[in-house]
Amino acid sequence: MDYLIKALARKGRVRVYIACTTKVANDAILTHDLWPSAASVLGKTLTIGLLMGSMLKGEEALTIKIDGNGPIGVVVVDSNSKGEVRGYVGHPHVHFSRENSLDDVTTLGYNGYIDIIKDLKLKDLYQSTVPLQTGDLAKDFTFYFASSEQTPTLTSLGTVINEDNTAELCGGIIIQLMPDAREEDIEFLEFKTPILSKFSELLSEYKDLKMILKLIFGDDCKTLEKMDVSYHCNCSKDKFARGIASLGSAEIQDIIKTDEKAEVICHYCRKQYIYSKDDLEKIEKESKR
Numbered sequence: 001m002d003y004l005i006k007a008l009a010r011k012g013r014v015r016v017y018i019a020c021t022t023k024v025a026n027d028a029i030l031t032h033d034l035w036p037s038a039a040s041v042l043g044k045t046l047t048i049g050l051l052m053g054s055m056l057k058g059e060e061a062l063t064i065k066i067d068g069n070g071p072i073g074v075v076v077v078d079s080n081s082k083g084e085v086r087g088y089v090g091h092p093h094v095h096f097s098r099e100n101s102l103d104d105v106t107t108l109g110y111n112g113y114i115d116i117i118k119d120l121k122l123k124d125l126y127q128s129t130v131p132l133q134t135g136d137l138a139k140d141f142t143f144y145f146a147s148s149e150q151t152p153t154l155t156s157l158g159t160v161i162n163e164d165n166t167a168e169l170c171g172g173i174i175i176q177l178m179p180d181a182r183e184e185d186i187e188f189l190e191f192k193t194p195i196l197s198k199f200s201e202l203l204s205e206y207k208d209l210k211m212i213l214k215l216i217f218g219d220d221c222k223t224l225e226k227m228d229v230s231y232h233c234n235c236s237k238d239k240f241a242r243g244i245a246s247l248g249s250a251e252i253q254d255i256i257k258t259d260e261k262a263e264v265i266c267h268y269c270r271k272q273y274i275y276s277k278d279d280l281e282k283i284e285k286e287s288k289r
């Protein structure tokens with residue numbers, strides 16, 4: 001089972017979010033038939049989504065959209081505070097490797113933007129856009145936190161994808177300095193950066209996330225919360241019906257006349273919904289209200 005830990009380290013001056021997301025990555029691979037480097041990019045983005053989602057409260061939710069103008073196309077991930085995440089990519093059948101490792105940068109591209117849209121259950125959505133710096137997701141999100149959220153952050157992500165297109169490992173960590181952090185905390189993290197940057201090696205060596213925290217922070221790390229995380233899509237026939245209703249009465253009548261039914265496939269979970277003529281007539285009636 002995948003899980004995530006929120007912790008406070010260094011006498012509470014450093015906040016940590018760490019997650020193991022191997023099953024989430026495998027669920028995404030199965031759902032979308034991802035090829036290895038596409039699996040690596042989506043697996044890492046789903047992990048970031050879960051880590052950022054765990055910073056939210058209650059019914060709050062967020063969407064990450066990344067378009068690096070690379071062969072994978074757009075990468076979209078939705079997550080929430082409950083440890084649920086879902087996502088998709090424009091082109092799942094993409095694979096680039098270099099020197100025996102997956103080439104995320106070529107897959108994603110580095111000439112584009114990261115959009116973060118947060119639904120904080122206020123009147124307006126909070127939206128923030130930063131240009132992609134490198135195409136390396138950990139570095140680009142470190143830049144996002146520094147520039148958009150004014151929070152000094154260290155982000156590390158890791159995946160190991162097997163030749164048979166299954167994820168051996170997937171996970172990530174976000175470490176943030178609290179406002180009362182000291183110079184010595186910054187130096188400490190700089191000192192730890194080389195081990196942290198190889199997150200997939202840490203995951204393969206220490207299966208338990210608490211052991212990774214102990215390796216980094218010693219005994220000065222207090223777990224605040226441990227939560228299960230999973231790939232989860234909350235789509236339903238009713239939700240897509242609302243989408244069809246928004247097309248308007250004339251358009252729905254046109255569909256009834258030409259096709260007599262409608263078929264919708266969810267981008268996130270590939271589930272198919274079929275609307276019969278009766279369904280469509282009902283939706284059409286409701287769309288007039």
Ligand SMILES: [Zn+2]
Nearest residue numbers: 233235266269
């Ligand atoms: Zn779905």
